[in-house]
């Protein structure tokens with residue numbers, strides 16, 4: 001893979017909020033999840049669990065946790081859970097690295113999905129306590145994100161990437 005290939009992959013990932021009726025196969029979801037499994041984590045703790053949601057009953061629960069209509073059009077969802085006790089905590093200040101680890105794994109999921117022509121979106125603005133109750137998530141796990149997955153609908157609008165300029169976010173010590 002070249003840098004150009006990677007840049008193209010990164011550039012073509014976007015938050016997809018409109019999915020077609022075409023279903024995702026179990027194999028495709030499995031390929032996507034393999035890249036989460038391979039993600040790095042602090043001290044290699046891998047403090048995560050990924051719940052794959054496809055059944056009508058569980059899809060309805062997702063809709064209850066995140067009340068935007070668009071999410072219902074996804075073919076499947078991955079509910080990413082973090083295990084705060086299992087995660088590495090920095091000795092200096094006891095900082096819990098669950099979110100950092102999960103963010104890497106989740107972005108692997110989104111990039112892998114893109115590479116397979118599958119749309120995805122990070123969703124963190126959901127009702128966490130409802131999610132825990134509806135899915136029977138025990139005390140040890142924290143729901144971090146819901147990732148809806150599916151083939152983008154023909155009507156999907158892909159907005160231009162709005163990002164800060166490189167010189168706004170990078171400082172070189174040689175300047």
Ligand SMILES: Cc1cc2nc3c(=O)[nH]c(=O)nc-3n(C[C@H](O)[C@H](O)[C@H](O)COP(=O)(O)O)c2cc1C
Pocket residue numbers: 013014015016121122123124125126161
């Ligand atoms: C940590 C995180 C949480 C997010 N939560 C939501 C969300 O709850 N709902 C939503 O529609 N988009 C959510 N997004 C998507 C962002 O709005 C989106 O990534 C950003 O506007 C850039 O657009 P792009 O993904 O199309 O490049 C989230 C993204 C991240 C990284």
